Amino acid sequence: MEESWRAIFGHDEPYPEQADGIETAIETAERDGFAVIEGACGTGKTMLALTAGIDRVRDPESAFERVVVLTSVKQQLRQFEADVRTINDDLPEDWRPVSALTLVGKADVCPYSRERVGRIDDASVYDRCEGLRERTRNLTGSEGPTTAAALADDARSTQTGLLDTGSGTTVEYLETAGEPTPYPPDTAEYEGTEFCPFYAQYLEDLPEDGDPVEAVPFDVADRGLIDTEDLVGLSAGHGTCPHSMLGALLPHVEVVIGNYYHAFDPRTTGSFTGALLDESTFVVCDEAHMLEPRVRDLVSDGVADATLRDAESELTRVIQAVDLADGDRPQPGAGDRRGDGDTLDADLVRGELEEADVSLDELEATRAFVRDLREELDRRVRAHLDRERPAWRTATEELDDDEIPLRDPETPAPDGITEWADGRYGDDVWVRAEAVGAVVARVLNELEEADRDRSAPTVGRVLGTWYRADHAHHFRSIDLSRTWNETEPADSWRRVYTARLSIHNCVPGDAIADRLDDFGGGVLMSATLEPLDVFRTVTGLDALADDGRPVVERTYGLSFPEENRASFAVDAPAFTHENRGSPGEDNETRRVYVDAVAEVAAADGNVLVGMPNYAEAEWMAGRLDERLDSPVLLDESSDDGATEALKADFFAGAGKTLVTSLRGTLTEGVDYRGDRLHAAVVCGVPLVDTTRPRTRAVVTAYDRAFGTDGPGGGASGFETALTVPAVRKARQAVGRVIRGPDERGVRVLVDARYARDRWDGVREHFPVWEREEFGAVSPDLLSHGLDRFADGT
Secondary structure, X not given: OHHHHHOOOOOOOOOHHHHHHHXXXXXXXXXXXXXXXXXXXXXXXXXXXXXXXXXXHHOOXXXXXXXXEEEOOHHHHHHHHHHHHHHHHHOOOOOOOXXXXXXXXXXXXXXXXHHOXXXXXXXXXXXXXXXXXXXXXXXXXXXXXXXXXXXXXXXXXXHHHHHHHOOOOOOOOOEEOOEEOOOOOOOEEEXXXXXXXXXXXXXXXXXXXXXXXXXXXXXXXXXXXXXXXXXXXXXXXXXXXXXXXXXXXXXXXXXXXXXXHHHHOHHHHHHHHHHHOOOXXXXXXXXXXXXXXXXXXXXXXXXXXXXXXXXXXXXXXHHHHHHHHHOOOOOOOOOOEOOOOOEOOHHHHHHHHHHHXXXXXXXXXXHHHHHHHHHHHHHHHHHHHHHHOOOOOOOHHHOOOEEEEOOOOOOOOOXXXXXXXXXXXXXXXXXXXXXXXXXXXXXXXXXXXXXXXXXXXXXXXXXXXXXXXXXXXXXXXXXXXXXOOOOOOOOOHHHOEEEEEEEEEOOOHHHHHHHHOOOOXXXXXXXXXXXXXXXXXXXXXXXXXXXXXXXXXXXXXXXXXXXXXXXXXXXXXXXXXXXXXXXXXXXXXXXXXXXXXXXXXXXXXXXXXXXXXXXXXXXXXXXXXXXXXXXXXXXXXXXXXXXXXXXXXXXOOOOOEEXXXXXXXXXXXXXXXXXXXXXXXXXOOOOOOOOOHHHHHHHHXXXXXXXXXXXXXXXXHHHHHHHHHHHHXXXXXXXXXXXXXXXOEEEEEEOHHHHOOOOOOOHHHOOHHHHHHXXXXXXXXXXXXXXXXXXXO
């Protein structure tokens, strides 16, 4: 076994931990199991996992056909790409390169979206794409007026014709990923109907009964990794659709690198990546400490007030098509007309209803339910705001996001919406809503050409989920997001809020286990998985083990020279709201924290400071700016572009201090290699807001499922659901400092809960090796410890 994987391993010699991890992962996967690996930053987990997975794929006696990598951090996605290239560069000369592909969204690969042309951008790309594809298929189908080849040729000839005229007109071609395409810089038209020439070319190349990979216009066998730029350039340069190429290639490459939603989002797996989710796939879950919260979001659901409104309108238009044709209840001008003025085809509507076994009465019942649901939503939002924020109509600048629980978060019971509907509507309207929504979408898509998603299927799906989901593991609420819509009346809450009916899956372990069970085996890894017994419990791995799927644990600490790092747990007053007050206050607790951070930041080099939230980060940055001679940078909740610019500023030039939230993106997954980071300081334990109804519901659900109220009588729900993830956030931040054997740095945790064993202490949630390194020190002796480390003593 060792001889086979060493030919794949991309470096001269593995660390001892890597070798052990690779062999553990291989042996466990061959028994249909999962290796759970915590490895400190710099352990080489990415290369470890890829080596083990590719070894299984390349072994002719193994059942594995591909490796699927799932990660929640873009930086880590880039690292997997880099390691695939490293592996390919070091393979034996007579071996073919490992084929690999990176999964991205349509906005990243659509030529029009990338170049911001054709009225397509990130926000509209999905709806516009589906509309353009639908029209292209309609034009080229069995009853269409033309062929895919003719459409693509017409788009090409538009430019060629201009050249042939010799008129001197400048001819422009759309360029993307550094390659010219054969088409103009805008979408094309056929007799007034807009279509996508890239998709038309794909349809032309697609074999009638063959594998879609035959439509790929380039050879993938010897290309190794095909990253996003490669894919777009090779596809669009030929004139074919890059996103369609992505789907065609997926089943045929050895390594697929993607995001958690490619495996755990029901809509993505149902429409795109489902073929990858089987026993022939070796799965790698990177940054697996994020698996539980990310999947919780993916398997939760909801529907916005505006979507309910649009669904009611869609239902009305379909119903009225039949009503008007039958001469019943005519309602001229009520939204029953197409954009060209023609009424919907009543015979087609009846035919679709009959084929779907959906009656007109069911459409009318669903419409009445949706209309009444909007009115009930309106009543509840208004009542909540009048009660909790009576000045909401005038003091709009003081409003922020809000959450209206639909039951007591700590008492599992039917929610208020379910109770409201009980007695007014029977079970059928809940049960049939999904089928009703689907047929409404089919009718409208058949009769109209509109580049937008239909709302009725979304509403139907959510109503079905709302009806089926239990009340112990799920929590329902109305979520209010602060906005501004001046088109709404001044006395309407819709002027200042958007509302969403949400159903939250508080305990996603079953969903995680069900998906993992689809794979043949693999690796779940992170720098911060401890306590492993908690991780196994909340992710459903224990349930898989009970069903006979082996789960093997490994924990690897820092193997680099201990004299290269100084680690302190400062025994400062706990950074709780009770002790620190609001960010504007000046008290002893806050002064202790500023002093501690300033002591660390006064040294040469870059310093990363992690605070419990962005408000506290802003406060700390302001105080440090008054104390330090070196620049202080503040990270605020922002888009990827702003974050990347901030990182570049931090890495450039002389030493700086960067202050951020421990719940942001700069304390996880970012590579602070070499001399990019001298020290990291964590202030407080970054617990989420424990007053939020949703958070209280999660704690209660964890108590019942795993903790003091559950069958196992384990740790409390608060500890399992909140404290352990918060400690992992802190460990991620301090883990940024030391990433190689020659790096030196300082790691500081400031809060008595890290320093001492106490009733609310968190030291037990650290692995033993790390707990021993972070020795307790009083605030007044921190400077002495820093000086000794600087002097090498």
